[in-house]
Amino acid sequence: MANSIKEFGQVSVTGKNGQSPIHCITIIGQVEGHMSLPPQNKTTKYEHLIPQIVGLCDDPKVKGVLIILNTVGGDVEAGLALAELIASINKPTVSLVLGGAHSIGVPISVSSDYSFITPTASMTIHPVRMNGTVIGVQQTFEFFDQMQERIVAFVAKNSHISEDRFRELMLAVGKLAMDVGTILVGQQAVDEKIIDEVGGLTEAMNKLYELIDENEKKNQGETV
Numbered sequence: 001m002a003n004s005i006k007e008f009g010q011v012s013v014t015g016k017n018g019q020s021p022i023h024c025i026t027i028i029g030q031v032e033g034h035m036s037l038p039p040q041n042k043t044t045k046y047e048h049l050i051p052q053i054v055g056l057c058d059d060p061k062v063k064g065v066l067i068i069l070n071t072v073g074g075d076v077e078a079g080l081a082l083a084e085l086i087a088s089i090n091k092p093t094v095s096l097v098l099g100g101a102h103s104i105g106v107p108i109s110v111s112s113d114y115s116f117i118t119p120t121a122s123m124t125i126h127p128v129r130m131n132g133t134v135i136g137v138q139q140t141f142e143f144f145d146q147m148q149e150r151i152v153a154f155v156a157k158n159s160h161i162s163e164d165r166f167r168e169l170m171l172a173v174g175k176l177a178m179d180v181g182t183i184l185v186g187q188q189a190v191d192e193k194i195i196d197e198v199g200g201l202t203e204a205m206n207k208l209y210e211l212i213d214e215n216e217k218k219n220q221g222e223t224v
Contacts, residue, residue, distance in 0.1 A: 022208060023056045024066045025049065031082070031104055033075025044071065046078040053085050064212045066204060067095040067112055073103025076128060076147060080104070080154065086111040087158055092211035096204040097121045097195065107151055109195065110159040114207050116199040119186040123194065125169045126181030160193035 027049075029042030037043050056062045067086060073079070086093060086108065095112035097105075102124035109115055109123070117123070128148045134140060152170070156163040169182040169192065176183065189195040197203065 021061050022064050022066055022205070022212075023059075023062045024068065025052070027067065027069045027071050027082070027105070027108060029070075030072055031074030031079045031108075033078040035075075044074070044082075046075075046082055049082060050085060053089065057090055062091065063216070064092040064094070064208045065089055065112075066208055067093060067108075069095060069097050069101040069105055069109050070099035071101055071105040071108070073105050073124075076104050076151070078104075079108055080150060083107040083111040083154060083158075092208060092215050094204050094208040094211065096199075096201065097123065097189075100124070104151070106194065107154045107158070110155055113211060114197075115159075115195045116197050116204045116207070117186055117189050117195045118200050119198055122183055122185045123189050124176075124181060124183050125166070126176070126179065127170055155194065159195070165192070166194075 027044045029044060030037060032043040032045050056065060065086075083104075086095075093112035093114075095109050095115045097109050097115070097117040098121055099118075100122045101109040101117075102122070103126065106123055106125060109117075128144055128151070130144070148170070152163050152166050155161065155166050169184075171180060172182045173180055175181065184192060184194070187198050190198055197207075199207075
């Protein structure tokens, strides 16, 4: 277990009454994409998380998954890959935003069955950015717009905010210094219907136990 925490920031914990093991996944720092980031950066490597998630989906001992986020964002496609993977987990999932879930961290935070945010945690919603050489042609703008719409569609599908409202928050001016976008803190993210509830670790764990119980009752009903 110690090696799992050290290498991947993950741990499996035994739930109430010694049953319902919960697997905890942490997404921290910057979501690393196809290019390796400098060693001094705290990163979440999607090539580490993907096989872990595949394994826990097929592990009968794991009954639920808790995703804890404190991320500045990172690679868009890597982040969306993780979000899509979490959304397709065949077991109850609950996410908890601690500190912040910025940029591509927003779709990851809503990819679970139920989401929490602590009162002081924040989420930054802004348009897609790109590093490196950018060609000033119409096709580049269309590519940016297409990538942005993938994020908008995913967030709207996996939360209760509409695509139009999320787009408004993404393109808002005057809320960030010398930038475009919106920062939401705690209850504001719930009011905008992005996150389900304000709460901490206890609330997130209790909700996950509740979802696990519901899932097991459903499975028992199907097998009778």
